Amino acid sequence: MKITAIRAHRVELPLHEGTYKWSGGNAVTIFDSTVIAVETDAGITGYGEVCPLGSAYLPSYAEGVRTGLKEIGPKLLGLDPRDLAVLNQRMDQAMRGHPYVKSGIDVACWDILGKATGLPVVTLLGGRFGADFKLYRAISQESPAEMAKRVHQYRAEGYTKFQLKVGSDPDTDIDRIKACAAELQRGDVLIADANTGWLMHEAARVVDAVRDIDVYIEQPCMSYEECLAIRRRTARPFILDEVIDSLAAVLKGQADLAMDVINLKISKVGGLTKAKQIRDLCQALGIAMTIEDTWGGDIATSAIAHLAHSTPPELLFSATDFNSYVTRSIAEGGPTRNHGRMAASTAPGLGVTPRAEVIGPTVVNITG
Template sequence: MEVTEISVYSVDLPIAEGSYDWSGGNSYEAFEATVVRLRTDEGVTGWGEVATLGSSYLPAYPRGARAGIEELAGTVLGSDPTQPAVLADRLDRRLGGHPYAKSGIDVACWDLTGKVADEPVADLLGGRFGDGAPLYRAISKGTPAEMAERVAYYRDEGYQNFQLKVGEDPVVDAERIRAARAELDPEHLLDADCNTGLSQHEAVRLVREIRDVDVYVEQPCPTYEECRAVRQKCDHPFVLDEVMDGVGPIVRGYNEDAMDAVNLKIAKVGGLTRARAIRDLCTELGLSMIIEDSWGSEIATSAIAHLAHSTPPEAVLATTDFHDYNAVTTADGAPETSGGVMAAPSGDGLGIEPHEDVLGDPVATYS
């Protein structure tokens, strides 16, 4: 089997709540997703998706994903998509870095491999643990009262875990965290995600302000070194995200006791092939994970669900259902959520069926 055609789509994902706001003044009313379809000489089709959080958050942007796919198309065409690890190695040799540009291709290979094997991707990744993985709900940045109100709303919807978007000012952030925690019971998990928004001295002030609050602290500063310095002054469980983009940083962070948990984003590391390796390493090291992606619709959320559901429960801190944040539906067969848990689809491959009328015509085709 070999890939004979690559189709690339661009689709806007409007935010259902109106906007998504986080540190650094980042605010978007919609995110642009790049969807990849691989066709083979045997008529089997695979789908993948990557959606960056605009262009100023991570070193990734929507047009960059599509430019990367154009650069990689010659390597993908003629390759066997049912050997995703082999193709991932070839893509790395063809294009250094730019993992997000490779992610949609890699996920499409896993979707296609599952269809050929008549198995869901979760089974190929190791099998399903229990009924699913625990969800978190991201709470967009607002006033302390607004964020507490949204926490209470989603708590009543059945969510057990919450990620607050903070990282603006240590005093205001502390008020946000306290207001949100007041709406939760002891069994609820609260994660204060700074998204690199604080300087080292500001982050130290924040962790001192909230020393008595039951909360996780996630990636307060831009660099690993700054975060590690804050970690040494912090009594809270510590999560690293943006700087954890491969096996090397995971090993360094573990050896230097820089974190208790890792935020594993599929696109940030290049797709499910690399994410599986990092997932397995973290599991062996006893590091918990938030398993997700940078953003996405039903296609990306399905990949998240398959990876999270096939991870031992003790290693999963939380996962997320990003398709529920959008005001548009790109595919049928999205992961099912109930009681704050998300289960991987049971169909072959990713288990989704894209709405090609929503995706529109391809913006590029390679054959």
């Protein structure tokens, strides 16, 4: 089997709630997502999706996905898409860095491998643990009262884990955490995610002010070293996200006891192949994980579901269902939330088929 073509489609994903806000005054109203199709001479086509969280979150941006595909795509024609290690080596040789560009191709090739073997990707990633898994809900940065109302709303939808977007004025963030904590019921989990938004002195004030609240602190500062310093000043459980981008980063964090949980984003590390490597390392080291991506629709959410569902429940801190945040379904067969839980498809591959009328025309067309 050989890759004969790589095509990309640009699709806009509006949000149900209008705007998603996080640290630094950043906000997105319509997500710019890229659907990637990898075609083969066996008549099997695999699909992936990459949707950066704007251009100010990580070193990635939507148009960069499509531009990068034009650079590395021609160098992948003729490869067997089932040879995932070979494929990833070729991509890394063709372009240093830019893992988000490579992610959609890698995911599409896992989709092909599943379709070729007649197996769902969850089976290829290690097997399905249980019937489903828990989700978290991200709560966009608003006033303390409005965010507390969202906790109440989302609990009624079945969620029990709530990730608050903080990382702005420390006093307001303290009020946000306290207001939302007051809404919690027994068994609920609260995460204060600063998305690198605090300076060290601000983070120090916040973690001290919430020292008696049952809340997880996530990625308070920009650098690993700053986060580690704050970690050592608080007894609250600690999550690292933006700085966890490789096996080496996980090993360093484990050696320094820098975190209790990591956030593993598929496109941040370059696709399912490298995400699985990190997941398996965390499993061996006993590090809990939230498995997700930067954003996306049905295809990205499906990839999340397969990786999350193949992760031992005791190490799966949470996962996310981004396709429920947006107003457009871009593929048939996408996983759906059921009372705060989700399951991976049992169909071969990712189990999704893009809706041609939604994803629109081809904007990148790479053929031999």
